[in-house]
Amino acid sequence: MSSLRIISNPLYNKAMAVIISFSNHKGGVGKTTSTVNVGVALAKKLGKKVLLIDLDPQANLTQSLPVPNTEFNSYGALIGKHALIPVRVDNNLYVIPSNLDLSGAEVELSAETGREFILRELLEPVAKNFDFILIDTPPSLGLLTINAFAASNSVFIPLQSEYLALQGLAKLTEIVSKIQKRLNKNLELGGVFITQYDHRKILNREVAETIEKHLGSKVMKTKIRENVALAEAPSVHRDIFDYNASSNGAKDYLSLAKEIAEIYK
Ligand SMILES: Nc1ncnc2c1ncn2[C@@H]1O[C@H](COP(=O)(O)OP(=O)(O)OP(=O)(O)O)[C@@H](O)[C@H]1O
Numbered sequence: 018m019s020s021l022r023i024i025s026n027p028l029y030n031k032a033m034a035v036i037i038s039f040s041n042h043k044g045g046v047g048k049t050t051s052t053v054n055v056g057v058a059l060a061k062k063l064g065k066k067v068l069l070i071d072l073d074p075q076a077n078l079t080q081s082l083p084v085p086n087t088e089f090n091s092y093g094a095l096i097g098k099h100a101l102i103p104v105r106v107d108n109n110l111y112v113i114p115s116n117l118d119l120s121g122a123e124v125e126l127s128a129e130t131g132r133e134f135i136l137r138e139l140l141e142p143v144a145k146n147f148d149f150i151l152i153d154t155p156p157s158l159g160l161l162t163i164n165a166f167a168a169s170n171s172v173f174i175p176l177q178s179e180y181l182a183l184q185g186l187a188k189l190t191e192i193v194s195k196i197q198k199r200l201n202k203n204l205e206l207g208g209v210f211i212t213q214y215d216h217r218k219i220l221n222r223e224v225a226e227t228i229e230k231h232l233g234s235k236v237m238k239t240k241i242r243e244n245v246a247l248a249e250a251p252s253v254h255r256d257i258f259d260y261n262a263s264s265n266g267a268k269d270y271l272s273l274a275k276e277i278a279e280i281y282k
Pocket residue numbers: 043044045046047048049050051073075077154155156212213214241242243244245247248249251
């Protein structure tokens with residue numbers, strides 16, 4: 018952790034989007050739910066122009082929103098079949114969808130020169146059109162995640178407050194450090210935040226305290242509470258604000274989006 022640079026008062030180039038990866042190689046911690054709902058909060062509630070990139074072959078982000086059918090997706094762009102073509106989902110909200118084809122990309126691109134920088138290069142002509150670009154990454158630290166980190170300004174890490182949460186975090190921050198040194202000196206650890214939190218569970222409270230003790234100012238104030246509406250909304254291709262605007266899920270994700278917007282204002 019100590020080698021990670023901390024965001025203090027960053028002077029971001031306001032003409033370009035802030036590019037954020039949501040990442041944790043542990044599965045099921047809330048990467049996709051957070052990318053979707055932080056993105057929608059930024060777009061619909063805070064008036065930002067937002068692009069969501071689905072970089073996971075599971076395509077859960079794509080399935081979580083009413084994305085129109087399109088022949089353009091993250092796989093086609095990465096293999097050079099076409100440019101990165103954002104699909105409009107709502108006012109201010111655009112998506113680069115994914116599908117299962119993307120599962121072949123890591124092998125197909127493994128011998129490509131500059132394979133870590135393909136997404137960064139694809140984003141160059143697109144980034145100026147958005148305020149925020151949020152990337153949903155797969156539960157692994159392979160070439161897709163490395164492409165996301167190489168293209169990003171910052172990484173936000175969702176954590177469940179369970180035992181072993183911190184163990185995985187050490188590995189992830191080590192990778193972020195290596196990417197900073199070798200591939201992208203602009204990359205920063207934006208923050209970590211706790212998801213699926215239930216304050217009635219002693220384990221959740223204890224682990225949350227440990228996370229706060231270890232990571233201090235890097236821990237976002239907002240904890241995303243466990244909320245069944247967050248689990249239900251994707252099944253009908255809707256975000257939490259559309260599905261249940263008064264739910265704790267909607268309140269928590271709006272609060273997290275405001276914290277993130279505040280960092281980059
Ligand atoms: N705060 C929450 N309360 C209740 N359910 C949640 C919450 N956050 C996420 N879920 C549910 O937990 C499951 C895992 O969440 P999600 O898909 O966002 O995790 P992920 O990290 O993207 O998973 P993967 O590693 O497979 O990509 C999903 O079914 C999701 O709907």
